[in-house]
Amino acid sequence: MRRLARWRRVPWPSILYVGAVLLFLFAPLAIVVLFSFHSSPRMAFPFQGFSLRWYEEIFTDVEVVRAMGRSAIAAVTTGLVTAILGTLAGLGIVGLSSRTKGAVMFFAMIPMSFPALLFAIGLAVYYRELGVGFSLGATIAGQIIQSLPFVLLVISATLDRFRFSLIEAARDLGAGAFHAFRTITLPIILPAVLGSMLLAMALSADEFIVAFFTAGQDKTLPLIMYGRINIKLDPSINAIGTVLLVVTSALAFISARRTSKESL
Amino acid sequence: MSATPDSTSPAIELVGIEKAYGQAPAVRHLDLTIAQGEFFSLLGPSGCGKTTTLRMMAGFEFPDAGSIRLDGHDVTEVPAHRRQVNLVFQKYELFPHMTVRRNVGYGLKVRRVPRAEIDDRVDEMLETVGVGAFADRRADQLSGGQQQRVALARALVNRPRALLLDEPLSALDVKLRKRMQLELKSIQERLGTTFVYVTHDQEEALLMSDRIGIMNDGRLLQVGTPREIYGTPADPFVADFVGELNAFEVEVRKVGGRVSGVVDGSPVDVPSSASTGKRWRIAVRPERMEVGPAGRKDALHGRVTELNYLGHTLQYSVETAVGELVVRAGAGDVEREPGSAVSIWWAADAVIDLGEATP
Amino acid sequence: MKPNRIVAALQLAPASVYYSALFGAPLLVLVAYSFYTTENFDFVPEFTLDNYVTAWTSEVYRTYFIRTLRISAITAAVIAVVAFFYSYVITYTLRAHRSLLYFFVLVSMFGGYLVRIYAWRSIFGTEGIANSALMSTGIIAEPLDLLRNGEFAIIIAMINFYLPLGILPIYAAMQNVGPGQIEAAQDLGSSRLGAAGKIVLPLALRGVTVAFVFTFIATAAEWLTPQLLGGTEDQMIGNRIAYQFGAGFDWPLGAALAVTLVVVLAVLLGALFTVVRRWVR
Numbered sequence: 001m002r003r004l005a006r007w008r009r010v011p012w013p014s015i016l017y018v019g020a021v022l023l024f025l026f027a028p029l030a031i032v033v034l035f036s037f038h039s040s041p042r043m044a045f046p047f048q049g050f051s052l053r054w055y056e057e058i059f060t061d062v063e064v065v066r067a068m069g070r071s072a073i074a075a076v077t078t079g080l081v082t083a084i085l086g087t088l089a090g091l092g093i094v095g096l097s098s099r100t101k102g103a104v105m106f107f108a109m110i111p112m113s114f115p116a117l118l119f120a121i122g123l124a125v126y127y128r129e130l131g132v133g134f135s136l137g138a139t140i141a142g143q144i145i146q147s148l149p150f151v152l153l154v155i156s157a158t159l160d161r162f163r164f165s166l167i168e169a170a171r172d173l174g175a176g177a178f179h180a181f182r183t184i185t186l187p188i189i190l191p192a193v194l195g196s197m198l199l200a201m202a203l204s205a206d207e208f209i210v211a212f213f214t215a216g217q218d219k220t221l222p223l224i225m226y227g228r229i230n231i232k233l234d235p236s237i238n239a240i241g242t243v244l245l246v247v248t249s250a251l252a253f254i255s256a257r258r259t260s261k262e263s264l
Numbered sequence: 265m266s267a268t269p270d271s272t273s274p275a276i277e278l279v280g281i282e283k284a285y286g287q288a289p290a291v292r293h294l295d296l297t298i299a300q301g302e303f304f305s306l307l308g309p310s311g312c313g314k315t316t317t318l319r320m321m322a323g324f325e326f327p328d329a330g331s332i333r334l335d336g337h338d339v340t341e342v343p344a345h346r347r348q349v350n351l352v353f354q355k356y357e358l359f360p361h362m363t364v365r366r367n368v369g370y371g372l373k374v375r376r377v378p379r380a381e382i383d384d385r386v387d388e389m390l391e392t393v394g395v396g397a398f399a400d401r402r403a404d405q406l407s408g409g410q411q412q413r414v415a416l417a418r419a420l421v422n423r424p425r426a427l428l429l430d431e432p433l434s435a436l437d438v439k440l441r442k443r444m445q446l447e448l449k450s451i452q453e454r455l456g457t458t459f460v461y462v463t464h465d466q467e468e469a470l471l472m473s474d475r476i477g478i479m480n481d482g483r484l485l486q487v488g489t490p491r492e493i494y495g496t497p498a499d500p501f502v503a504d505f506v507g508e509l510n511a512f513e514v515e516v517r518k519v520g521g522r523v524s525g526v527v528d529g530s531p532v533d534v535p536s537s538a539s540t541g542k543r544w545r546i547a548v549r550p551e552r553m554e555v556g557p558a559g560r561k562d563a564l565h566g567r568v569t570e571l572n573y574l575g576h577t578l579q580y581s582v583e584t585a586v587g588e589l590v591v592r593a594g595a596g597d598v599e600r601e602p603g604s605a606v607s608i609w610w611a612a613d614a615v616i617d618l619g620e621a622t623p
Numbered sequence: 624m625k626p627n628r629i630v631a632a633l634q635l636a637p638a639s640v641y642y643s644a645l646f647g648a649p650l651l652v653l654v655a656y657s658f659y660t661t662e663n664f665d666f667v668p669e670f671t672l673d674n675y676v677t678a679w680t681s682e683v684y685r686t687y688f689i690r691t692l693r694i695s696a697i698t699a700a701v702i703a704v705v706a707f708f709y710s711y712v713i714t715y716t717l718r719a720h721r722s723l724l725y726f727f728v729l730v731s732m733f734g735g736y737l738v739r740i741y742a743w744r745s746i747f748g749t750e751g752i753a754n755s756a757l758m759s760t761g762i763i764a765e766p767l768d769l770l771r772n773g774e775f776a777i778i779i780a781m782i783n784f785y786l787p788l789g790i791l792p793i794y795a796a797m798q799n800v801g802p803g804q805i806e807a808a809q810d811l812g813s814s815r816l817g818a819a820g821k822i823v824l825p826l827a828l829r830g831v832t833v834a835f836v837f838t839f840i841a842t843a844a845e846w847l848t849p850q851l852l853g854g855t856e857d858q859m860i861g862n863r864i865a866y867q868f869g870a871g872f873d874w875p876l877g878a879a880l881a882v883t884l885v886v887v888l889a890v891l892l893g894a895l896f897t898v899v900r901r902w903v904r
Contacts, residue, residue, distance in 0.1 A: 014716040018724060021709050021786070025731045028742030028783060031752060035745070043745045043752065085638045092634030095627055104635070111646055113837055115844030117861050118881045119649070121868050125656050125878065126649035145646045148638065168324060169357035171345045173371030173422065183370075187361050202733045208847065213868065222737045229741055229851060241738040248734030256729050 029245055036238035043235065054239035064224055064240060070136050071205055071221040075251075078143045078204035083197035085144070086151035087189070093152075094159040105156065112149035119145070120213040127214060134216030142210040147200035154199065154259050158192035195258030202251035206244065273336030275300045275426050275458040276321060281330035283316055290316045292482040294330070298426070298460060303452050305461045305469040308479035309505070314462045317479070318428050321460060323347040335425055345374075350419035352429040356411045358403035364390070364414050365399045371422040389421040390414075392451065409440045416451070426458040433468070445472055466506045470494065478502045494549075500618045503547055511547040512586035513621045516540050528585035530562050532610075535617035545618035552614035553591040555580060555600065560607035564589075568602050582606060657878035666874050674879035684863065684880065688887065691843055691860040694774065698781045699789075699839040703831050705782070706789035710830075711823060714797045725794055732787035740851050743780040747772045747852065776852045781842050788841065789834035796830025797823065832899045836892050843888055860884055 035043050039051035058064045089108070093101055111119065123142045124134070132138060162185070170180035208222040215223060221244055228234045276298040283291040291313040298304045306314040319325040320332060323344035331340045339347055350371070358367050365386055372382045390396045393413040398406060403414065412432060419427055432448075433441045449472045452459045463469050469476050470490040477487045478501075486498040497503035504511070514525030516538045523540060524531035538544045558565060566584035573579075578599060580591045591608060600606055660669040678684055713724040746752045754766040800823055824831075846861030860880065867877025 011716045014712040017708065018712055018717060021705065022724075022727055024783065025728070025786060028739050028746065028780075029731075029735055031746065032738055032742045043748075085641060088634045089638035092631040095631045108638075108642070111642075113840055115840060115861075115884075117844045117846050117865065118653070118885065119646070121864065121874075121877060121881060122649035122653035123645070124868060125874060126652045129652055141645055144641070148642075152638075163355075163357065165353060165355065165357050166359060168344070169351075169353060169359070170370070171324075171343070172322060172351045173418070174345045174374040175370075176345055179374065184359055199733065206734050206736055208737050225737055225741070229744070237741060241735075241741055245735050245738050249730060252730050252733035255733075256726060 032238050032241045032245065035235070036242040038235065038238070041235045043238070054236050057236050058239045058243070061236070063219075064221070064236075067219050067221045067224040068243070070218055074136060074140050074143060074207075074211075074220060075201040075204040077140050078147055079197040079201040081140075081144050082147045082151045082200040083193055086148055086155050086196060087193050089152055090155035090159050091185075093156055094162075094164075105152075108152050109149050111145050112153075116146065116209040120210045123210065124213040134214050134218075136215060136218035136220070139207075139211045139215040139218070139220070140204075142214055143204045143207050144200075146207065146210065147203040150203065151196040151200050154192055154196040155189070158189050158259070162188060191258050195255045198251045198255035198258070202248045202255065205251065206248045273300075273333075274298060275302065275335065276460065277333040277336075278317070278321075279331050279333070281317070281320065281327045281332070283313075283320065283325065283327050289482050291320070291327070294482075294484050296477060296484060296487065298458060301456045301458055303449065303459045303461065303472060303474045305463060305473040305476045306479055307463055307466060307469040307476050307506070309464055312479040313482040314464075314479045315430055318351075318430055318460060318462045321426070322349060322351045322428050324351075348422075348425045349428055350422055350424040352415050352419050352427065352432045354431045354434060356415040356432075356435075358406075358411055358414055358418070360402070360404040363400050363402055364395065364406070367403050367414060368418045368421050370418065375422075385421050386417075389417040392420075392454075393417045394447075408436055409444065412436065412444060416448075420451075420455065420457065424457065426460055429459060429461045431463055432461075434463075434465075441468075448472065470506070478505065480505070497616060500545070503616050503618060508550050508590060509547045509616070510550060510553065510589045510591075511545060511618060512589075513543050513545050514586075516542050516544050528564055530564065532562070532564070533612040533615050535615060537617060538620075543621040545621045547616040547618055548610050548614050549616075550579070550590045550592040551577075553589065553608050553610050555582070555591045555593055555597075556607050556609075558605035558607055560609065563607040563609040565605065565607055568600050568604050568606055571599065571602055580606075582608060584608065653878050654882055656875050657882050659875040659878075661873055661875055664872060671875075674876045675883070677876060678879045678883045684860070687858065687860045687863050688884075690857075691884075692887075692891075694778060694781075694849075694859060695839050695842040695845075698778050698785070698842045699835045701778075701782055702786055702789040702838045703793075703835045706786060706793050706834055707827065707831055709790055710794040710797050710827070714794065715802050715823075718802060725790075728787045728790050728794075732791070736784060737847070739784050740780055740848055743776060743783065744772065744851050747776040747779075772852045773854060774857050777849050777857060780848050780852055781845060784848075785838045785841055788837050792833040792837070793827055793830040796827045796833075800826045828899065828902075832896065836895065839892065840888055844884065 034047070036054055037050045037052070038048060039053065040048040042048070093104055096104065120142065123138075127134065127138055166184050166188075167180050170184045171177075175183065206222065207220075208226065211220045211223055212226070219227070221240065225237055225240045225244065228237050228240070274297045276296075278294055278296040281291055281294040283289070294313075294317065296317075306317060308314045316325060320327055323339070323342055323346075326341065331338055333339065334347065334349065344351075359370065362370070368386045368389060369382045372385060377385075387396070387399070390399055393416050395406075395410055395413045395417065398410060398414075403411065406414065412435075415432070429448075433444050436444060445468055448459075461469070461472065470493075473490060475487060475489055476493050478485045478493065478499075480501050486493060486502045488496075488498075493502065493506055497506065500511075503509055512527070514527050514532060514534060516523060516534055517526050517531075518524075518540055519526065519531040522531075523534065523536075523538060525534040525538070525544060525546060526532075532546075534544055534546060556563075564584050564586070566582040566589070568580050569583050569588070570581035571578065573595070574592075576595055577592045578595055578597060580593070580600065582589050582591055589608060655668075656666065657674055658670050658672070659666045660671045660673070661667075662669075709728075713721045717724060744751075754763070757763045758766070843859075844861050845859055846865045849857055849859045850862055850865075864877050864880045864884070867873045867880065871877070
């Protein structure tokens with residue numbers, strides 16, 4: 001009887017709802033991952049059996065491997081540049097008065113909600129006007145704009161929690177301004193900086209729209225995948241998609257764990 | 265930059281210090297000399313300028329006018345990291361990502377002291393303050409009391425010419441605070457370092473200090489030993505801020521050839537500065553008042569309205585002609601029930617002069 | 624204070640310069656382009672309003688704009704509702720696990736844009752997973768039209784990708800209302816649902832509005848989802864814009880359409896914010 005009562009007290013409708021939402025969020029990804037191991041090229045049920053043939057195919061495909069290399073370069077460059085720009089800007093912003101700070105943050109956040117398509121075509125027009133050709137570098141330059149707001153958000157939230165009186169303590173003990181930054185501020189905010197860098201890398205690796213309009217012949221992995229979607233029945237897409245997914249979600253996962261100590 | 269220790273100069277001298285934030289003055293024309301090896305407290309309510317004064321000594325704030333000398337050397341414009349004083353912060357400000365040992369060794373490492381010497385000095389200091397057992401813990405894993413000790417060690421290990429403490433015990437609970445007060449005092453006596461201690465807790469200041477400076481509204485009102493501050497406050501604010509006070513007005517008259525204050529028909533002692541024909545404000549501390557049976561000559565008369573038992577003392581509230589007075593007596597004394605009529609009197613040296621009454 | 628200002632300015636300078644050079648300037652150039660003239664497959668800086676005349680008077684583009692706003696409004700509204708209840712449930716009912724349940728959403732937000740669209744394309748395809756699964760289990764005998772690519776598929780796929788964007792601001796807003804306040808409302812006689820409506824909704828309304836606005840903006844400029852999941856009758860304005868920069872090769876017209884879209888969004892969402900602010904007062 002008592003067990004039954006406890007059973008009844010469990011909020012079943014809530015659990016079902018949350019479960020359904022999470023299932024909905026992750027189901028399409030699960031399907032791609034599942035069919036990337038399908039032994040048959042058909043992407044439909046019933047499932048025929050497991051095989052690694054599509055992975056073998058993509059990892060021996062020069063076009064795909066080259067694209068992976070470009071995507072990796074883009075991700076690492078975007079991550080490094082945004083982390084440096086974002087950390088510097090975050091340090092600058094934290095010292096501002098709260099009104100100026102609000103205004104600066106408002107402008108800094110605009111690229112986050114600005115439609116990627118319009119930004120991408122704007123960038124394409126701009127490059128044309130400047131006579132800069134489309135390339136991987138042109139794409140990376142745009143992806144940095146897209147991830148900078150996220151990085152800045154993470155870093156300025158961390159700096160808001162940082163106790164600047166620790167710097168006073170270091171100065172009191174004889175440290176110069178730069179020494180105090182290197183030994184106190186930097187080590188304390190470093191997890192957040194690295195976390196935001198990983199986030200920027202995830203955003204870059206998954207980025208499609210800016211790359212589509214500005215990469216030219218330097219096709220990144222999402223562009224290769226896009227190119228193959230329109231060709232009928234290319235099951236290697238599932239494997240490319242899975243690789244992309246594993247990389248970006250792993251980066252996002254580590255990033256979220258590093259930056260928000262509250263989570264988990 | 266190293267100033268040679270010079271025992272003939274005072275540890276710290278502040279001359280004509282002025283400091284304002286925008287239009288708001290924080291410290292007004294402050295002169296103060298703190299001797300070598302002294303335990304000096306700056307006492308006052310929050311916002312009185314005591315912390316600003318301390319931060320100017322530390323080199324975090326710079327005076328608008330006046331000068332600061334440390335061991336006889338002018339350091340007015342020298343920034344914090346090049347001053348040979350160290351500060352114990354109110355919230356300790358231990359570096360959370362470092363161990364206790366690295367926290368304490370930070371200042372020595374910055375000054376490029378050889379590694380072996382750092383280790384020795386850090387270990388010794390950790391023992392001195394009683395946290396040797398936690399040397400390899402991370403600073404954010406310590407209790408409040410332990411953090412307090414580490415903060416103290418981190419400052420003292422540099423052998424500062426003076427140690428500045430900014431309400432270092434205010435975050436601790438009452439019991440721990442009492443214990444740390446005694447420990448701080450004994451550490452100071454053992455090391456002989458000059459301590460400048462900022463607090464708003466008058467009991468703390470009275471207990472620990474060699475001398476106390478009372479501040480209010482940016483001004484240094486009185487400097488003296490605890491006994492002087494408590495017994496002969498130079499100013500009504502000082503009298504009121506340090507300890508409890510029964511303050512009232514008397515009429516100054518010549519009674520039987522002597523200048524006396526007359527209250528309720530009875531003469532009481534007044535300060536020698538009081539002049540006849542004027543109304544004078546005087547004050548007497550609750551524990552300096554005596555309470556006895558009604559009808560005594562040359563005493564105030566009143567009725568007990570409240571009796572509180574405080575453990576070691578009895579505290580009476582007595583309604584008199586000059587208002588309600590608080591009187592304390594030893595717990596062994598005869599208890600006088602509320603409602604009973606009593607006499608109240610005091611010794612001549614118990615009177616605190618608050619000056620002529622303003623009409 | 625003064626040296627600190629200089630340091631702050633120096634720290635802010637690189638990011639500011641970068642923003643101006645690679646975000647501000649491109650958008651200004653885009654606006655400028657919308658006044659360019661197209662001549663012999665080239666775009667020349669000769670001022671004209673022709674692009675805007677076409678963008679605003681053509682029946683074709685009006686159809687695209689209206690379809691876009693309809694699809695975006697439905698998507699954003701569904702997301703706001705689903706996200707509100709998700710945030711509510713994880714914040715109050717399943718409070719002990721809220722960090723974890725929020726964390727899942729956070730992780731799903733970064734990654735899988737193209738992969739998701741592709742997955743939905745496979746699910747809703749003519750011989751897609753949805754129909755084949757239902758048919759192989761015998762629930763249906765013939766493929767269902769609803770489960771084919773089209774407006775329904777576009778909306779589902781966009782909800783799927785943008786739902787985390789909706790949960791984020793609502794969840795954040797709800798963290799300001801403790802379970803104690805809800806219990807107090809219940810204690811004063813509100814039903815559980817009544818408490819949710821009277822206490823949480825007004826306080827979370829800002830979050831809900833932000834969620835709606837964010838997803839509305841994002842979906843109104845969508846182009847890949849309708850392209851890969853819809854037929855010719857399901858294309859959105861983003862597709863027309865992208866087309867002018869691709870096969871259409873009329874960049875000034877594309878730029879004028881883009882500027883028009885931004886203006887329409889700004890006016891609509893500005894009005895929405897004003898209404899919500901009045902309502903909250």
